[in-house]
Structures are given as structure tokens and as C-alpha cells.
Amino acid sequence: MLKSLRLRRYGRYVEKTFCYLLVLVITPCFFIFEMSVVRPIVVKTYHLGEIKHLLHVICSTFCFTNIVGNMMLCIFTQTNLKESVISEHYCELCKINRPATAWHCATCDTCVLRRDHHCFFLSRCIGLQNQRYYVLYLGYVFISLVYSTYYNYYYVLTKFDDYDLYLSAYRVINPLLRYVIPEPLGMRDLYVLFLFLNMGLVIWSGGLFWFHMRNVLRGVTAREYKSSCRVSWHSTKKNFIDVFGTRWYLAILWPFAVSPLPRHDIKLN
Template identity: 45%
Template sequence: MSPQPRKSLIAHIFAKVQFYGVVFVLIPFIFVFQITIVYPELVRKLKVSLVEQIVHICLISFCFINVIGNLIYSIMMDSSLKRPVFGEGTYCEECRMVRPVRSWHCMQCNVCIVKRDHHCSFLSRCVGLYNQRYFVLFLGHVMLSMTYATYYNYYFVTMKFKGDGWALSAFRIFNPLLRFIIPEPMGYKDVYLFFLIMNVALIVWSGTLFYWHFKNVLMGVTSYEARFPELKDASRWKQNLRNVFGTKWYLAIICPMCESPLPEEAKYV
């Protein structure tokens, strides 16, 4: 039986464009925007002390490193099955080999994924045993980073509008056709408000996904298994966390480069 073809070239290119656009354009642009425009203005207006500035630079650098690092590791870490296993498992007709329990064949990747959670079109690969840690932490750090950025962007936009014009700019952002009706031209304030709205949207997006996936981690189930209540086991939440984030989970959550090996149990449950 010949292997099934991978997904179409157009879909593959589109997924890669999404990845490179976020990693090399959107996230760095938000970082630069915060550092070069938002924060200097707040420092000047609010007279922030040097110590507070250093703390802010350290925190925003921490957020940037964790968002980019976990995203890149989500791509680099491969959870595909390289060789058949011996003992308990199921036989894959496509790969023609025995795979571990909870491993599934992905029709898009055309390979079996160890402890497959789901296929992520954004990453253009499956989330499984070896990259689930980075994927979940990527979502969590995006949520924290955008919340932190929104706090400062709110004060920045408030100073720019001085309490007036919020509704007008918001209407023009959500409905660009209004710019042909409203005589006041669009300006930099509209761009600043757009960034604030985008921050809030990213908080909702990343927060919703993080809640769903982290809850599954605590319950010890994959996205597919989450639909079966009898498979959930919240009583083992500590071990469930270790099975995803590793034995040194406390290091994994603060730095993607820290080594946190998975316990042997995680490879067979």
C-alpha cells in the first residue's frame, strides 16, 4: 500500500507563512513598538525611576524569549514515531509497524505521532509527546505577555486620547467604510488604538486555547480523549504535569532552553 500524500503544497506554504509571519514579523514588531514608542512615552510622562525601567526591560525580555523560544521548540521537537515498538500497542496500516498506546497516524503529516494531541496548522506539524510542553507554554506566555503589554498600552492610549475620541476611532477600526463618512481623518491615535485592540484579541485567543490545553494536561488526556469523561483523572494532576512538562517542570515554565526530561511513565501512558 503506497503512503498517502502529504497535504497540498498551497496549504503547506500558507502554514509556513503564518509561522514566519508571527515569529519574524508580528511578535518582534510588538516588542519593538513597546520598547521604542510606548514605554519611552510613559517614562517621560510618568517620570519612571531607573530601577523600574530596568525591571520592565527584564520582564519584557523574559516574555519575548519565552514566547519565541517555546514557539521555535514546538516546531523543532519531533514527536513522530521513528521505529516500531515491542509489546503492547496497535498496528498502523499506513506506516506498517506497531505503534505505542495513544499514538495515532496523522493524515496530514503522513506519519504516526507518539501521544498525538492534535495537528496544529499554525505550526504545520502535530503536537505530541515531545513538543506538547513547548506548545502549551507558548500559549501561556503569549497570554501573559499580551496582558502585560495591554496594561501599558492602555495608559499610553489614554494619554493620547485624553479621554476623547475612543468610540470614534474604534468604530473606524472595526468598520473602515466609516472613514469615508466621518470627516475627521485617521491618524496615529487610530494606529495606537488598533494595537490595544489587537493586544486584547490575542489575550482572548491565547487564553482560551491555554485554558483548554492546560486543563487537558491536568486531567491527563489529549484533545481527542477529552471528549470521554471516563478517561479524565484529576487525582493524578501532579504526575500528569510531570508527564508533559518533565521532571524539572519548575525550570521548563521559566525558560524553554532548560532541560526537563520526561519521566519513563510518560512514554507509555
């Protein structure tokens, strides 16, 4: 029992450390690198006009603002059940009556309203109050990664002629080729490796976004989807508004827009 508690505590430290790294280091460094290293070279090499250049700056800043805004709001929005409700479901650990759609999270050690899942990367439970931010965060991460892959491809092209790029790509995919083709490419291999990483993250974030958006439109949480214990009979539009709120058209464009959730009764059923 003590060992499992200790393990859980270490797991929580690892999770928190990764979350801080993601918020304070990885996300801002990625944006700064793209804007200060990749952008000027692509603009100069491919002779982008001033208007195109300005449009790219606006688009990338818009995506970055939505990523950071949704990420921070997802982390800081309270999702836990604060007090007992009139319900027959009792949580032994929190010592309160919880709604049927609230579940206890062992990592957060609290009952979470309409709990979807516990996100390792953000070190938070995703539930009724922050699902909007989580899904939009994934959506904007996906869009930004597609955008940066496109940009980075042209950036990497400036470092190679065609033959070298394919050679490097083969060597990155199969490191054993390094012994067959001894010609050193060094730093440029690293650029190609990052481009592959970028492409891999596109597939990963796209898959996550697709999975969660499909659940939103079906009106089920990830937990309900896995256990098939609940099916929503509401329309797709109603399910969408249940997560993104009545002013969803603002919520999807601006993370700080107020968009009240319509199903207040969900807390009690």
C-alpha cells in the first residue's frame, strides 16, 4: 500500500515535470525557433512578398495564441466536484455523493464532473468544465504542426540539393545505412530527423483530435466510449454545444471567449 502510494507520488512528479516542460519550454521554444530561424530563411529564399509574409505571421501568431490560451485554461480550470449532490452514487474516497457522470480520479484524488480521462501531458483531468479547451488545444496543435511541417520542409530544402536530402532521409530512417554510405552529413541529418519528428507529431495529434472530436459529436466521454456504457441520443449539434458552449462560434476562434455550457443539469444527473 505504502509502496503504491510512493509510486503514485513519483508518477505525479514525473507528470508535473513534463507538464512544466511542455508549457514553459517546448511550446514557446518551438514557436520562437519557427519565427526567428525558419521564417526569415524561407521568406528570403522563396521571395515571399510583404503581404504573404504578413499573412503567415498573423496565421502563426493566431495558432500559437490559441494553443497557449487553450492549454493554460485547460490546466487551470477547476473540474472537481466541490460538494455533495443529491444522488445515490457515493464516493468512498471523497466522502460525498457524486452525480452518476462524475468519476473519481486516482491521480488527482478527487471526483471530476463528467470525467473524460486524465491527461498525462497536461497533468489534469479532462471533464465537463475544461473539455472545450482540451479539444481545441488538440485541434490547434494539429493545425500548427501541419503548418510547421510545410514550412520546415521548405526550410530543410534550403540546406540540401535534392540528392542529399533523399540520401539523408534514407540514413535517418535506417541508421545502418550510415555504415554503407560513409559520407558524413552531420547537422543536416538532424534537420531531417526533426522534420520526420514533426510529421510523426502531425499523425499523433491528428489521431488524438479525431478521436476526441468524434466522441464530442457522439456525446460520449472517452471512458464511456471504451466501456460502451452510455449512448447519447441527442443530435450532433446539441452534443457539440454541450462541450463548446452556446457561443461556440467564438470559443473555437478565441480561447478567452465566454461560452456558457447549456447542460447545467448534467452536474446533478
